[in-house]
C-alpha cells in the first residue's frame with residue numbers, strides 16, 4: 001500500500017512539479033493545476049482515517065511522499081497539508097480541500113487583525129494553520145493581504161487577516177512538532193536530489209583530462225556530503241514516527257535539528273563541486289540550495305531545537321544513554 | 335549508490351538482555367571514576383572479562399558447541415552499548431570477542447575453532463591485531479613482515495606496530511606476506527595466528543600522550559610457527575581482513591568513546607543554574623548521537639540479515655568518530671565559558687583525557703581519509 005503511494009507520488013511530482021513550474025511559482029504564479037493534481041491523487045488525506053474518507057496511512061508510511069515532495073521541490077505545502085489535515089481531523093474540524101501551510105510561531109493578533117512578517121508558504125497555499133497565544137487559527141489566504149517578503153524566490157510573505165476572516169480552533173496539541181517533521185522530511189528529500197545532481201556532475205565535468213570526481217579532494221567532500229545526507233534521511237525517519245498521524249514531539253524536534261544542521265553543509269559542498277555553473281539561474285541546483293537554506297531556519301534552526309532537546313534531557317532525570325534509548329521515544333515525556 | 339538505512343528496532347528478546355547487564359555493571363563498577371570509565375575500550379581488566387565470561391557474555395554470537403551463546407547481532411549491540419555506556423574496562427577481551435572469534439569461526443579449520451573459540455569465550459585467550467607496520471599504515475597492502483614455509487610450518491620475520499594490547503595478549507592475528515613482494519599489493523598476503531609466547535617474539539609497549547601504554551611494537555625474529563597457524567587460505571589475507579573491518583567499523587564503539595564525559599557533564603549541568611547555552615550544546619550532542627545510534631542499528635540490521643554493508647559501515651564510522659571528537663571540544667568550550675567556576679576535578683580529568691586521546695578515534699580502524707575513499711567508491715566516484 002505505502003509503496004504504491006510512494007511510487008505514485010514520485011511519478012506525479014516528477015511530472016507536475018517541473019523546474020519551470022517552480023520558477024513560475026517563485027514569480028507569483030500560483031501552481032494551481034499542479035496542486036489540483038496532487039489533491040486529486042489523495043496525498044493530502046493520506047493520514048486521515050479511512051472512516052473519514054482518507055487513506056488511513058501511518059505517519060511512517062507517508063514519509064516517502066514527503067521525501068518525494070522534497071526531491072521535486074513541490075511549490076505547494078503538501079507535506080504540511082497532510083500533517084495539518086490529520087491534525088484538523090483529530091480536532092474534529094475536517095478540512096476538505098485546499099493546501100495548508102503551518103505557522104506554529106510568528107503570527108500575532110493586534111487591533112482585530114492577525115499579522116505576520118514572514119508567513120511560510122503564504123504566496124502559494126490556500127490556508128495557513130497558525131498557532132497564536134495558545135489557540136489555533138485557520139486562515140484562508142484568499143482573505144489575506146499578502147506582500148512579498150523581499151527574499152529572492154521565496155514562497156513566504158508578509159500577510160495579514162481581518163480577525164473576522166479567521167476561524168479559531170481549540171488547540172489539542174501544539175503545531176510546532178508537525179512543522180518540524182514536515183521540514184525534516186522535505187530537507188531530506190531535497191538533499192537526496194542535491195547529492196544525485198552533484199554525483200552526476202562530478203562524473204561528467206572534465207578538468208585536467210579527467211572527470212573531477214576522480215580527484216581525491218573532490219571525492220572526500222562528496223563523501224562528507226553523503227554522510228550528512230544519510231544522517232538527515234535517518235533524522236526524517238525518526239521524525240516520522242508516531243501514532244494517529246501525530247509526530248512524537250521529541251523525535252520531530254531531533255529530526256528537524258539534525259536535518260537543519262546538515263542543510264548548509266550539503267548546500268555548500270554541492271556548490272563547491274559544481275563551481276560557477278551551480279550559482280547560475282538557469283542551472284537547477286540553486287533552486288534546491290536556496291530552499292535548503294530557507295527550510296533550515298523555517299520553524300526553528302538547529303540551535304532552537306537543540307535547546308529544547310537539551311532542556312528535555314536535563315528534565316528527564318535519566319542518564320544520556322538512557323535518554324537516547326528511552327526518553328526520546330516515549331510519548332508521555334513529550 | 336549506498337542503500338537507504340532502514341529504521342531498525344532491537345528485538346524484544348535481545349532488549350531483554352539489557353536489564354541483567356545493567357544490574358551487573360551497576361554493582362561491579364560502583365565507584366569507578368569517570369576518567370577511568372572514559373578509558374573503557376582501552377581499559378584492561380582480565381578479572382572483569384572473566385566475570386563477563388562466567389555470565390555467558392563473551393562470544394555471545396558464537397555457536398553453543400564452541401562455548402558461545404548463539405545469540406544474534408542485536409544482542410551483541412545491546413551488550414556493547416551497555417558496556418561502553420557504563421565505561422566498563424572491556425579491552426582485555428574486546429578484540430578477541432569482536433574480531434578474532436568471528437574470523438576464526440568463518441575461516442578457521444575445525445581444529446582451530448575447537449581450540450581457540452571456547453578459550454575466547456572463557457576469557458582465557460586474549461588477541462591482538464597485527465596489521466600496521468612502521469612502513470604500512472593506511473597503505474596496508476605494502477606490508478613487509480614475511481612468513482616463509484619451512485618443514486612443519488612457517489618462519490616469521492618482520493615487525494608490527496601500534497598493536498593494541500600486544501604486551502597483554504596471548505595471540506596475535508598477523509597479516510603477513512607469504513608469497514610475492516610488496517609490489518604485488520593485495521596478492522600473497524595471509525593471516526597467521528601467532529602465539530606471542532613463542533621464542534623470537536619480542537614486544538615493547540609504547541607510552542602514549544596520556545601516559546598510558548596500550549599499544550606496542552612487536553618484533554618477529556625467526557619465529558617458528560606451526561603449520562596450523564595459517565587461518566583461511568594462503569594468499570587470501572586481504573579479503574579476510576576487509577571482511578573483518580566491516581564488523582569493526584559500524585558498532586556502538588564508534589559512537590560512545592566520549593560518553594563518559596557526556597554523562598559526567600550532564601550530571602554537572604543538572605547541579606548548575608539554568609543555562610541556555612549548555613542546553614543547546616547538550617541538545618546538539620544528543621540529537622546527533624540519536625541519529626547515529628539509529629544508523630548504527632540499521633547497519634547491525636543489515637549485518638544480521640547477512641549483508642555486507644561496508645560502505646554504510648564506513649559512513650557511520652566517519653560520522654561517529656567526528657561526534658566522539660566533537661564532544662570534548664564542545665564540552666570543553668562550555669566549561670571554559672565560566673573560568674571563574676572551576677569544574678569538579680573528576681570532570682576535568684575526564685575532559686582532559688578525552689581531549690588528549692580524541693585524535694586517535696579517527697585513526698584506529700582506518701583514517702578519515704581512507705574511509706571517505708571507501709564511501710566515494712560506494713558512490714561510484716572511483
Ligand SMILES: Cc1cc2nc3c(=O)[nH]c(=O)nc-3n(C[C@H](O)[C@H](O)[C@H](O)COP(=O)(O)OP(=O)(O)OC[C@H]3O[C@@H](n4cnc5c(N)ncnc54)[C@H](O)[C@@H]3O)c2cc1C
Pocket residue numbers: 216462463464465466470471472473495496497498499549694697698699700701702703704
Ligand atoms: C589508538 C590506536 C590503536 C591502534 N591499534 C591498532 C591495532 O591494534 N592493530 C593495528 O594493526 N593497527 C592499530 N592502529 C594503527 C592504525 O590502524 C593506523 O594508525 C592507521 O591505519 C593509520 O596509519 P598510520 O598511523 O601509519 O598513518 P599514515 O597511513 O601514515 O597516514 C597519515 C595521514 O596521511 C593520510 N593518508 C595516508 N594515505 C592516504 C591516501 N591514500 N589518501 C589520503 N590521505 C592519506 C592519512 O589519512 C593520515 O591522515 C592503532 C592506531 C591507534 C591510534
